[in-house]
Amino acid sequence: MAYHVERVSKIIERELSTILLMEAKNPLLKYVSITKVSLTNDLSLATIWYSVIGKEDEIEATKKALEESKGFLRSELSHRIDIRKTPDLKFKYDESLAYGKHIEELLKKSK
Numbered sequence: 001m002a003y004h005v006e007r008v009s010k011i012i013e014r015e016l017s018t019i020l021l022m023e024a025k026n027p028l029l030k031y032v033s034i035t036k037v038s039l040t041n042d043l044s045l046a047t048i049w050y051s052v053i054g055k056e057d058e059i060e061a062t063k064k065a066l067e068e069s070k071g072f073l074r075s076e077l078s079h080r081i082d083i084r085k086t087p088d089l090k091f092k093y094d095e096s097l098a099y100g101k102h103i104e105e106l107l108k109k110s111k
Contacts, residue, residue: 008083009037012046015080019073026065028058035094039087046087049094059093066091 017034024030036049052062066073070089078086 005039005041005043008043008081009039009046011081012039012048012077012087013037015077016048016073019076019080023076024069024072026069028052028062028065029069032062032066035097043083043085043087045090047090047092049092051094051097053097063091063093 013034013036016037020029020032020034031052031054033051034048035051038047038049039045050066052059054062070091074086074089077089
């Protein structure tokens, strides 16, 4: 079962990335990178980890745009993946890239 969940997670990650890049109406969503998808074992909820490069207000605007587009994104996913029920989508900002960038800047300053 874990293999199935992992495989479906990867499919959702790939398809969602394509939808955001090619079909999203909001231009902010074209710059979103999906970094990870975590699915519950019953496939009812997908937690989508994403990153976006920008200032704090741009990140907040992107978060709002993702929430507003949730229905459209879930609907598009349902047309593209062959599973009984398309999972609910929950978006979480992935801070690891921003944290890595911050550490890199600190290291440059220390040299």
